[in-house]
Amino acid sequence: MHRSTPGKCLAAWLALICSLPVFAMETVYQSPADFLGEYLPGCRQEALWLSSDLKAEIERLVEHSWHGLRVRYCRQGEKTAWILDEIGKTEPITSGVVVNEGRVERVRVLIFRESRGAEVNRSAFTRQYDNASLGEDHSLDRNIDGITGATLSVWALNRQVKLALLLDRFAKRDSDDD
Amino acid sequence: MTIDGFKRLQFLARWHRRIALLVCIWLVALAATGLLINHANDWGLDRSPLSASLQKLVYGFEATRGESCGRGGAIGPDCAQVFGRLELPAGALLLAPDRLHLLDGTGQLIESLPVSRLGLVGLEGGRREGDWIYLRDQRQTVRTDPELLDWRVLDADTTAVLGSGPWQVRGEATEHITWERFLLDLHAARFLGPLAKTFTDLMAGLILLLALSGAWLWWLKRRRD
Numbered sequence: 001m002h003r004s005t006p007g008k009c010l011a012a013w014l015a016l017i018c019s020l021p022v023f024a025m026e027t028v029y030q031s032p033a034d035f036l037g038e039y040l041p042g043c044r045q046e047a048l049w050l051s052s053d054l055k056a057e058i059e060r061l062v063e064h065s066w067h068g069l070r071v072r073y074c075r076q077g078e079k080t081a082w083i084l085d086e087i088g089k090t091e092p093i094t095s096g097v098v099v100n101e102g103r104v105e106r107v108r109v110l111i112f113r114e115s116r117g118a119e120v121n122r123s124a125f126t127r128q129y130d131n132a133s134l135g136e137d138h139s140l141d142r143n144i145d146g147i148t149g150a151t152l153s154v155w156a157l158n159r160q161v162k163l164a165l166l167l168d169r170f171a172k173r174d175s176d177d178d
Numbered sequence: 179m180t181i182d183g184f185k186r187l188q189f190l191a192r193w194h195r196r197i198a199l200l201v202c203i204w205l206v207a208l209a210a211t212g213l214l215i216n217h218a219n220d221w222g223l224d225r226s227p228l229s230a231s232l233q234k235l236v237y238g239f240e241a242t243r244g245e246s247c248g249r250g251g252a253i254g255p256d257c258a259q260v261f262g263r264l265e266l267p268a269g270a271l272l273l274a275p276d277r278l279h280l281l282d283g284t285g286q287l288i289e290s291l292p293v294s295r296l297g298l299v300g301l302e303g304g305r306r307e308g309d310w311i312y313l314r315d316q317r318q319t320v321r322t323d324p325e326l327l328d329w330r331v332l333d334a335d336t337t338a339v340l341g342s343g344p345w346q347v348r349g350e351a352t353e354h355i356t357w358e359r360f361l362l363d364l365h366a367a368r369f370l371g372p373l374a375k376t377f378t379d380l381m382a383g384l385i386l387l388l389a390l391s392g393a394w395l396w397w398l399k400r401r402r403d
Contacts, residue, residue, distance in 0.1 A: 031294070047289075067287055069286060069287065069289070
């Protein structure tokens with residue numbers, strides 16, 4: 001038996017309404033504590049204090065204003081791990097980035113809150129950042145292939161990785177000064 | 179058409195107009211509030227609190243949540259969520275259900291930290307004791323230094339020893355009413371209290387009456403012509 005057109009419309013409308021909470025769901029792939037425990041076990045929590053110059057540089061890189069006077073990170077020897085939030089379209093994406101001597105060692109999307117673009121979580125995508133470093137012009141030393149339908153999430157992740165590399169550079173300067 | 183029929187038509191048309199005018203005012207208010215509610219998130223109405231005087235006037239109570247933020251507005255609209263403030267040697271820590279806001283001595287924001295970074299799910303309370311800050315959710319209690327850099331989850335025995343000291347508790351703070359909530363109350367005529375339901379029923383009845391009287395008028399005029 002064929003369903004009438006109004007019946008189909010009603011069914012589609014109901015399906016859309018019922019699925020809205022699913023679209024808006026927060027997905028935790030890994031908690032920040034577990035990420036640090038897996039990739040930088042026993043690391044020491046530290047804070048990088050932001051000078052006005054560094055804050056301005058951060059704002060140029062992320063292309064929006066930056067709130068706060070410091071950024072926390074975890075250090076283990078030369079390695080640093082950064083848990084950063086960056087908005088994709090409307091909601092923040094939380095990612096973890098491990099940096100070793102100025103190069104990306106690991107990128108992982110930890111919490112995804114957007115309704116679309118969760119494909120950035122796939123390791124096939126995040127592996128592209130392995131060993132990436134930051135140039136003086138705030139660009140990565142390689143091209144990152146995008147994902148159709150996840151452009152804003154890809155851009156957010158690019159900003160997070162670049163920010164982690166920039167912050168690592170300054171954290172290293174701070175520790176060298178000490 | 180007879181004279182009686184003409185008079186009946188005039189009477190009906192007059193009352194149709196009167197009811198329409200009455201319902202029109204309600205419909206305009208309904209549409210205006212509905213439009214604003216529909217875009218509440220886009221326009222930030224779901225985050226903007228009513229002014230203290232308006233909240234007191236309309237709802238009869240003042241919000242204590244957000245009072246702890248202090249002057250300067252270092253954390254902006256997030257202030258509405260703050261339910262407690264712990265004074266620290268070099269500043270203050272603002273407690274909100276999802277975030278902790280660390281301020282320096284001048285009230286500037288040092289860091290805004292999701293409570294989940296400390297292993298908590300929805301902050302329920304906080305207190306300071308000596309050099310330590312204690313924060314708790316429904317499952318566990320965490321002890322941290324004032325810098326929020328060195329923290330650990332306390333076991334049940336240590337938590338029990340803490341006792342029932344002066345915790346700043348989330349449930350004790352009265353919340354700010356947002357513009358969205360105010361508009362929803364206006365939209366549903368909740369300010370009329372128990373009469374709200376009757377008022378909405380009356381308006382719905384009048385709309386039905388308008389539709390019927392309009393159809394009747396149309397039929398009478400058509401017959402007259």
